[in-house]
Amino acid sequence: MKNRVFRGIPASSGIVMGKAYVLSREIFVPSLARKTTEEELATFYSAIKSTQRDLEGIIQRLKEQKSHEGLKLIEVQLLLLKDPFFVETVENYIREGEGASYAIHKFIETLKTEFETIGDPYIKDRFLDIKDVARRVMRKIEGETGELSYQEPHVLFAHDLTPSDTAQLDKEYVLGFVTETGGKMSHTAIIARALGIPAVVGVGGILKEVKNGEQVIIDGFRGVVVVAPDEDTKRTYEKRIREYREYEKKLEKAKELPATTIDGKEIDLTANIEIPLELKPAVENGARGIGLYRTEFIFLTDDGLPDEETQFRYYREAAEMFRDLPVIFRTLDSGGDKILGWQYLKEDNPFLGWRGIRLTLDRKEIFLSQVRAILKASSYGNVKIMLPMVSSLEEVERARELLEEAINGLEKEGRHIKKPVEMGIMVEIPSAAILSEHFAKHVDFFSIGTNDLTQYTLAVDRTNERISYLFDHVNPAVVRLMRQTIDAAHENGIWAGVCGEIASDPVAIPLLIGLNVDELSLTPALIPQIKGIIRGISYQECVKIAQEVLKMDSARKVRKFLSQELLSRFPHLENLLVEVDND
Amino acid sequence: MYKKTVEIKNTLGIHARPASEIVKRASKFKSNISIEKDGMEVNAKSIMGILMLACEQGSKITIVADGEDEKEAVESIVELVDNKFYEE
Known part of the structure; x- marks a missing residue:
């Protein structure tokens, strides 16, 4: 059987070819073999000791890497x-007649x-x-090492990667991941993107289809896994990999250069961070x-x-890493169910419910402790505070009062705070965009969250597959709200950025520049690509593109027009466009 | 044998951190200590056991100790529960 093709969810971009390494622990069958009770007990105890040594070794390594998250996980495992x-329980099973491995x-x-x-x-x-x-x-008992270890680089296949697996992944030996479970926002997918490793997730049943050492290709743009590729397929992919590498090399050269248009307009390209692991890639990609x-x-x-x-x-870790460059902390943006436990789970419309700033102002101890922690980090870099889900001015005023309270409290404790600490808002609810001229007088900056702004403006739940065709952040209604927000910011002497997925959508970049956006914040790995577009176009052209878009009446027309405009200037992007749209 | 029943008052119930606090306290005593809830009994020196009780806010647990320091052991854990595990 040749060229077996499987499809999953594209979780992290890139294409790799290599040998498969299958972590088959989910279909692991424990051996039923058994020696005497005493011998089985001794095997069990020595396996525990040796696992303990492994865990202590990992703890040591994580301490050196200053990975607090990973550390906590492994410490809990040591307790368990x-x-x-x-x-x-295991001792009892062994005494009842089971082998050590089967007892576990x-x-x-x-x-x-x-x-x-x-x-x-x-x-x-x-x-x-x-x-x-x-x-x-x-x-340990079955004689496997228990650690992920490889002699040479491999593509890793697993049912799912546990947090402790991902905490100890060595990028040099992992070319890419394929997992049977998971979605775009799963832990594994986030880690893959943070490390810049191509990944395809949610490929059900793949472990039964691939053997250790078999040749595989994974295409993280399209979510495709090819097992045992034939010569034709190999040649096609080798060509794509070569082209992509050349493209990356070109971008690499531009890393130190500013994101400036041909005619000299500079855009601040910054990074969106979900976990601390992404801080280093952000620096490396020139954020x-x-x-x-x-x-x-x-x-x-x-x-x-x-x-x-x-x-x-x-917060201090991030502030120190970027020194004078801004680090904008968004205060907690989640629903009550996520952080306060399942008893808060039931809301008929969670996206219109008790979340974001609404929740943290109600439970002001959450807001205060977060703001105090950010303020404490202010003396280590250039930190700013950003409020999510703001829909009314009263929320900004209340947050401002609490910020003052936190500053006064800390100063009484003799803490040094680098002032002023700027406070801005996410513009992601239509009311904030519509009233942006008023908000602009009370905050230090705007960051437009296009994902939620699109969802709320168009009344389209973006996780609902049936209506996903309606969701497009270049919809003219959304574009007008963006323009209004950016203009209001500039009229009041503050800056406006964009931090939604639109900032990593190549076709939308000329439009955003033409709307006079000051800053674009996006996934670290995509910064070089977006910078390449900015450096290859003039601000004057972008203004014309934006003017055209503002005359249009449908999202479809806007997207078609923007794609044509982009491809006429960057024909080599054709291969990437489909993929980035998925992202 | 000495025992006492208490109500769980903290919002999150007995999650990983409170469970490990109980284990830490229980391990200081020589007595055998167990926790009972709805007819299920677990070793108070075991995190897994305590987690399996799934103690939510408002549920009642009985702490039972047997041994030379049984009274101190039970009171020490009751004190921890009454103070919401010092986390609120």
Whole structure:
């Protein structure tokens, strides 16, 4: 059988060809072989000891890398490893006559049934940590190393990657990932994008179709996996890989250059950050700061709200890395269900509900601790605060009062705060865009969040497949709101940026420049590509393009026009356009 | 044997951090300590066991200890629960 092609969800762009390395732990069958009870117990104890050494080694490495997130995960695993419930249950199974490996398997299966009856999703998720640890011990017994380790670079195939796997991935040995589960926003996908490794996720059943060492191609633009490619397919992909590499090389050269149009208009290209792992890629890709630091990851823990000190450590890390360049922290933007637990889960319209600034102003201790932590980080760099989901001026005023309260409190404690600390808002609710001339008098900057602005303006839930054809951030209605917002900012002497996905959509770049946007914030890996477009077009042309778009009456016409305009100037982008649209 | 029943007051119930706090306290005592909820009994020195009880806010748990320091052990854990695990 030749050339088996599988389709999944494109999670991180790039194309690679290489040998498959299959992490088959989900279909792992524990051995039933058994020696004497004493020998099986001894095997079990020595496997625990050796797992403990592995975990301590990982902890050491994570400490050196200053990875706080990863560290916490592994420390919990160490606790679970020594848990009497785990040890005693397995001991009992062994005494009842099972082999050590099968005893652990039985423990996992029993626990799975127990945890299935639990309603709380956060506690349910702890089962995955327990399983992760138990399987490490089991792999020790079965003679596998338990660690991801390779002699040469491979494409990694797994059912799903656990957080501890991703914490120890070595980029040099992983060319790309393919997983059976997961979506675009899954942990694995985010990590892949952060590391700049091509990935395809959600390829159901792929583990049964691919063997260790088999040649594979993964296309992270289109979400395609080819197993055992024939000569023709190989040649086609080799050509695409070569072209893409050349294109990347060209972009690489422009890394140190500013994002300036042919006729000298400079745009600030900054990065959107979801997890701290992306900070380094942001620097490497030439980001001029962080335009959107999403803070949700700090709050998505299972042990209650993060304290001020924990938050401060994250914010300081980012501020220090960028020094004089701005780092804009967006205050917590999530629904109550995500951070306060499942009892807040039920809302008929969560996107129109208690979330973002609405939630943090109601629970002002959350807002205060976050703002205090950001203020503390102010003396380590150039930090700014951004409020999400703002729909009324009163919210800005209330936030301003709390900001003052936090500043006064910290100064009384003798803390140094680098003032003034700028406060801006996300313009993502139509009311904020429509009233932007008033908001502009009360804040220091605007950042237009086009994903939500499009969703709210067009009344289109962007996760609903049936109506996804209606969702387009270049819809003329959205474009007009953007223009109004940017003009209002400039009339009031403040700047306006864009941090939605439109900022990484190549066809929209000339339009955004023509609308006079000051800053574009996007996924780190796409910064070089967008810079290439900015450097190859003039501001005058962009203004004309924007004027044309503002006359148009439908999203389809706008997109067609913008694609033609872009391709007439950058014909080599044709191959990439489809893919970036998916992204 | 010494036992006491308490109500869980913190919003999030017994999640990973509170569970590990209980384990840390329980491990300081020599007595056998267990926690009961709705007819299920687990070792108070086991995080997994405690998590499996799935204690939400408002649920009631009984802490039972047997041994030389049983009274101190139970009171110490009750104190932790009553103070919402010092996290709110």
